[in-house]
Amino acid sequence: MVVRIPAAGMTEYIFFGAAGVGTLAPLAMGIPGAEERVARATARWAPRWERNINYFTNHVPVERSIQRIKPPVERAVHRVEHELPLEKAAVATSHVAEKSMKPLEMIKHNWTME
DSSP: OOOOOOOOOHHHHHHHHHHHHHHHHHHHHTSTTHHHHHHHHHHHHHHHHHHHHHHHHHOHHHHHHHHHHHHHHHHHHHHHHHHSOHHHHHHHHHHHHHHHHHHHHHHHHHHHHO
8 A cells, every 4th residue: 555645734844945055055155256256246136135224123003003003912911810820830830840850860869970
């Protein structure tokens, strides 16, 4: 029977792409002339990037929409903070972590005694 591999999801594509860039970028910079090519590309695309960034930093409607959205988001975060038992969960996780580390400490202690 032929094994069927499921189709990759969007997150898999994103992670594989990021891994490829993270792995190949340092190798590509080792190629002679890579710095000049990167400098040329930056000089070409920097004005466009500047325009895009300036649109969001200097554009008035964006500031107005943020001021309009801020209070409901603040209320939601405040409500969720008080409804979730975050401190209780953190303490329980700490106890579980300490409990699981005790056998490892015993092994380390026995190992160094020899």
